Amino acid sequence: MFSGLIKNEYIKLFSKKKTYIILGLYILLSIIIAMIGESFEKSYFRYKDPDYLIENINHQIQYEKEYLDSIQNDSSIDEDEKEMLLKNSNEHIETLKEEIKRLEERKKTGEYDWREEYREQIAANESIIKEIEAKGNLSKDDLNQVNYMKQDIERLNILLSTDTSPEDENVNTGINYLYNNLLMVTSAFLSFGLILFSSDSVSGEYNPGTLKFLLIQPVTRIKVLLSKFVVTALSSVTLILGGQALFFVIVGLIKGFGKLSRPMLVGQEFEKVIYDGFEMFQRIAGSGEYIPLWNYILRMLILEIFLIITVTAFIFMVSTISKSSVVANTMCISIMLGSTIVYNLSSSYRKISHLIFLNFGDIDGIVSGSIISNTGKVVFTPINVIIVCVITTIVFVLVSLGVFKKRDLLI
Amino acid sequence: MEKVLEVKNLSKRIGKREIIKNISFSINKGEIFGFLGPNGSGKTTTIRMLVDLISMDSGSITIMGKDIKKEREEALSHIGAVVENPELYGYLSGYENLMQIARIRSISKERVDEVIGLVGLENRIKDKLSKYSLGMKQRLGLAAALLSKPNLLILDEPTNGLDPNGIQEIRRILKTLSKEYGMSVFVSSHILGEVQQLCDIVAFIEDGRITSIETMEMVKKSSRYFLETEESDKTTSILENIEGISVIKVTDHGYILELGDENPSHVIKQIVYKDIEVISFARHEKELEERYLELIKGGIR
Numbered sequence: 001m002f003s004g005l006i007k008n009e010y011i012k013l014f015s016k017k018k019t020y021i022i023l024g025l026y027i028l029l030s031i032i033i034a035m036i037g038e039s040f041e042k043s044y045f046r047y048k049d050p051d052y053l054i055e056n057i058n059h060q061i062q063y064e065k066e067y068l069d070s071i072q073n074d075s076s077i078d079e080d081e082k083e084m085l086l087k088n089s090n091e092h093i094e095t096l097k098e099e100i101k102r103l104e105e106r107k108k109t110g111e112y113d114w115r116e117e118y119r120e121q122i123a124a125n126e127s128i129i130k131e132i133e134a135k136g137n138l139s140k141d142d143l144n145q146v147n148y149m150k151q152d153i154e155r156l157n158i159l160l161s162t163d164t165s166p167e168d169e170n171v172n173t174g175i176n177y178l179y180n181n182l183l184m185v186t187s188a189f190l191s192f193g194l195i196l197f198s199s200d201s202v203s204g205e206y207n208p209g210t211l212k213f214l215l216i217q218p219v220t221r222i223k224v225l226l227s228k229f230v231v232t233a234l235s236s237v238t239l240i241l242g243g244q245a246l247f248f249v250i251v252g253l254i255k256g257f258g259k260l261s262r263p264m265l266v267g268q269e270f271e272k273v274i275y276d277g278f279e280m281f282q283r284i285a286g287s288g289e290y291i292p293l294w295n296y297i298l299r300m301l302i303l304e305i306f307l308i309i310t311v312t313a314f315i316f317m318v319s320t321i322s323k324s325s326v327v328a329n330t331m332c333i334s335i336m337l338g339s340t341i342v343y344n345l346s347s348s349y350r351k352i353s354h355l356i357f358l359n360f361g362d363i364d365g366i367v368s369g370s371i372i373s374n375t376g377k378v379v380f381t382p383i384n385v386i387i388v389c390v391i392t393t394i395v396f397v398l399v400s401l402g403v404f405k406k407r408d409l410l411i
Numbered sequence: 412m413e414k415v416l417e418v419k420n421l422s423k424r425i426g427k428r429e430i431i432k433n434i435s436f437s438i439n440k441g442e443i444f445g446f447l448g449p450n451g452s453g454k455t456t457t458i459r460m461l462v463d464l465i466s467m468d469s470g471s472i473t474i475m476g477k478d479i480k481k482e483r484e485e486a487l488s489h490i491g492a493v494v495e496n497p498e499l500y501g502y503l504s505g506y507e508n509l510m511q512i513a514r515i516r517s518i519s520k521e522r523v524d525e526v527i528g529l530v531g532l533e534n535r536i537k538d539k540l541s542k543y544s545l546g547m548k549q550r551l552g553l554a555a556a557l558l559s560k561p562n563l564l565i566l567d568e569p570t571n572g573l574d575p576n577g578i579q580e581i582r583r584i585l586k587t588l589s590k591e592y593g594m595s596v597f598v599s600s601h602i603l604g605e606v607q608q609l610c611d612i613v614a615f616i617e618d619g620r621i622t623s624i625e626t627m628e629m630v631k632k633s634s635r636y637f638l639e640t641e642e643s644d645k646t647t648s649i650l651e652n653i654e655g656i657s658v659i660k661v662t663d664h665g666y667i668l669e670l671g672d673e674n675p676s677h678v679i680k681q682i683v684y685k686d687i688e689v690i691s692f693a694r695h696e697k698e699l700e701e702r703y704l705e706l707i708k709g710g711i712r
Contacts, residue, residue, distance in 0.1 A: 001515060001517070004514030004515050004517070005514075005515060007514055008511045008514055008515065011503070011507065011511070012500060012502075012503065012511075015500075015502050015503050015507070016502055017502070208498040208501070209495075209496075209498045210498050210499060210500055212464060212494050212495075212498065213498065213499060213511075213512070213555065215462075215463075215464060216462040216463075216464065216487060216490065216492050216494065217487065217512060217515045217516060218483075218484040218485070218487040218488035218515075218516065219484065219515055220483070220484060408425075408459075408464070408465035408466060409459065409464040409465060410459070410465065
């Protein structure tokens with residue numbers, strides 16, 4: 001009997017024109033995200049082109065020379081200071097010229113040895129660490145710098161060992177597409193898409209009153225409502241993740257799937273600092289660990305699934321209580337927009353934001369840990385977010401069932 | 412006689428208003444029960460309680476011995492109903508609308524086809540419901556209610572939107588179902604002609620109260636007789652002197668005589684004996700409308 005209800009709900013969902021319109025919009029969004037990735041890639045290649053870079057550096061040299069002239073003719077600066085400024089400026093011009101030489105070289109050979117550059121960077125970092133450590137009696141700032149450098153060495157070493165070039169991060173590959181898609185969909189479009197998709201799941205049956213036909217059948221009201229929730233939630237998860245998987249494959253087949261082992265930083269820790277009289281959260285240098293990109297994206301996907309189910313449960317509850325699709329839509333949109341506005345305006349709200357699912361759109365921030373610096377809540381971790389999602393979903397479903405079971409149907 | 416539906420002391424308050432006031436009635440197997448009352452008298456509210464769309468404040472409803480509150484699903488399994496308008500899914504075909512119910516009630520496709528044939532929707536069943544006329548929607552609603560071969564069929568104004576042929580056909584279907592298959596039918600209506608032609612028993616409801624429950628024979632029963640003869644002062648005065656006639660009313664083709672408890676054969680004997688030329692003498696059967704107006708104060712609103 002329950003399977004019959006489930007099948008009925010699927011048939012109803014996929015017989016509505018609205019479902020296909022929303023699907024069409026979702027595909028359009030996915031294409032736009034792919035196009036954005038493509039344009040990112042183009043500008044990346046443009047900016048790393050030696051000719052472009054040389055031209056850019058020449059502009060800088062030009063600017064620096066003008067600055068030199070202006071200092072030399074400035075009588076208001078005392079001689080000692082002038083001398084120092086001129087020295088710095090000349091040094092800068094020399095560095096820029098060296099950079100041009102390197103680029104000219106690169107242009108000639110046509111090759112860019114990123115591995116060598118990474119190795120040089122590692123060596124440079126190591127020498128800075130040695131320099132600092134040689135001083136002995138390290139200050140907090142010194143320690144921070146050492147930790148920062150060490151973590152950077154770790155990152156560069158992973159990049160070298162996994163043979164991950166700078167291009168891997170910037171080219172529009174399948175995996176990079178998926179990452180961008182997850183970022184954009186969950187932070188901006190997920191809630192509104194779900195409102196359009198599911199806000200009429202119950203309220204839509206009040207007018208016209210098709211719910212009457214459903215409720216005079218010999219099944220409990222709880223089963224009727226649960227079948228609706230299960231189908232709405234499952235369809236939302238399947239369609240959203242299905243779309244992401246599909247475009248991951250399409251972009252992957254066209255542009256390559258990309259490096260799945262690229263290191264991503266998670267579990268960053270933050271500490272409270274007072275800066276210019278303001279309380280701020282600063283990342284503890286060297287905190288967190290590197291995990292491969294595939295693992296990072298998997299964590300994002302899991303969070304996305306929980307987020308979809310919780311948002312659906314919320315919309316479903318509003319839909320059950322409101323008896324009208326228009327009211328349900330308006331209420332959901334107002335609450336979601338309202339929450340975003342309050343989040344940006346009120347630091348007190350941000351402090352409790354880790355308990356409210358409406359603020360879980362930044363899954364990248366949650367997985368990496370950077371959301372803690374925005375909210376000041378060190379408990380804003382992926383695990384806690386999942387726990388809040390589960391509890392919230394259960395509460396929403398129970399409220400929906402409670403209201404629906406007792407309601408007089410006067411339609 | 413097996414009781415299919417038993418309603419006892421049912422009451423319902425919505426807001427401050429008492430909509431249903433302590434009503435009781437029952438329907439036996441195979442009976443067609445008419446629920447007659449003006450708009451707003453509580454017919455649809457009663458039906459909503461019968462199928463548990465709304466809760467009752469007090470009283471009980473038992474369907475095939477199952478209490479709608481305590482054994483809701485079992486009770487509902489014996490009912491097929493159309494509450495108010497037959498609102499089904501406009502974006503689904505007629506067939507899929509029926510299949511929705513068939514899946515919930517585990518009804519075979521053969522039965523679905525059989526019912527489609529019964530209500531005469533074979534040619535349009537694959538069309539989307541949104542393209543149906545009101546009459547077709549009524550037929551589909553009836554089909555949906557009949558799918559499970561219910562013991563009790565509940566219909567709310569079932570001939571709304573039907574043309575005369577359609578009305579006659581629905582009436583024929585309902586009579587067949589009741590006589591041949593023993594299905595009990597509960598029909599609410601404010602259309603007197605419909606109830607008169609269809610029902611075996613009629614309950615009159617006004618302002619949430621059942622004022623009377625009568626069989627159609629009781630409704631029609633009267634002690635008025637129509638005497639067809641040429642009207643004249645002489646005849647009138649003769650009639651006035653005949654014992655047993657309590658009221659005499661002149662009509663176009665003769666007289667209407669109220670006999671009370673008097674034996675009509677005794678009266679006709681005297682009429683003939685006193686040389687009144689009788690063309691015909693017949694009992695005047697009361698129309699439901701007359702009874703309705705007698706019972707429901709103020710008549711149809």
